[in-house]
Amino acid sequence: MNAKSLLLLPVLGLVAALSGCAGPMPKADPNEAWIGLQEEPSGTLLAEDVDGKRLNDGRYFDVKPGAHTLDVDLIVEGTGNNDDQMNCEAGITFSQFKAGEHYTLVESSLGEEYRVRLEDAQGHQLGHTKDFTCMPG
Template identity: 35%
Template sequence: MRTLLALILLASLTACAGKLPEPDPRLAWIDVAPLPGDTLMANRLNGKRWDDGRFFQVMPGKNELELRYQFEIRGGGGMFGAEPTRITCHMILRYDGFEAGRRYRVEARNAANQPRAWLLDDQGQVLARHEIFPRCGPF
C-alpha cells in the first residue's frame, strides 16, 4: 500500500512540470533560476507575453526580458502587520549582445527588501542588471 501511494505521489509531481523544449541553435537560451523559497518567472519578451516561465528563447542581438519575482518579507510594524508578506516585483533586463546557440541565466535576489536581477553568461559573468526601479507590491 505504501509503495502504491509513493508511486502515485511521484507520478503527480512529475506531471506538474512539463519537459523543457530542446534549445533552438539559431536562438539564445536563457534559464530562469530562482533561489529556494522565491519565485522567478519569465513574464514578457520584448513587450509580448511569454508562455513558459522557466526560460526565454530569444533572437540574437538586442532583447528586453521582463521577469516576475516573488519573495517573502517578515512582518512587524508598518502596514503589513506581524505575518510575513509575499511581495511581487516586475523587473526588466535589457541586453544587446545575445548570441545564437549560447546559454544564459537570469538570477534575482532580495537584499534588504531591495530586489535585484542579473543576466549572466555561461561562465557566470554579469552581462546586465535590471535598469529601472522594479514595480513591486503585495499583489
C-alpha cells in the same frame, strides 16, 4: 466575496499557470539564445515577456540573436502568511544575445532590495535590472 477570497484568486491563477508549464523543459534551439532563470529559495522568478510579447512558459526565455528586453516577475514569500507576499516586476535589456549561447538571469536580494543579473555561460555578468517595482500580493 470576502477579502480573503479576493486574495486567493491571484494565487490560484498563478498555481494554474505554473501547473501548465510543469512538463519537461524543451531542448534549446541552436538558432536562438537560451535564457534560464535562477532564483533564491525565498522567491519565485518567472519569465514574463520578451520585447513586450507575453510568453507561454514562465521557466525560460528563448530569443533570436540581437537586442531584446526581458521582463521578469518575482514573487517573494513573506514570513508565513499571504499578506506578506510581494509581487515584483523588472526588466533587463541586452543588445548582444548570440545564437546557440546560454544565459542565466540570477535573482539576488539584500533585505527588501531585489535584483536580477544577466550572466553568460561562464558566469560573467552582462547586465542587471535597475529596480523592481513591488506591490503587496
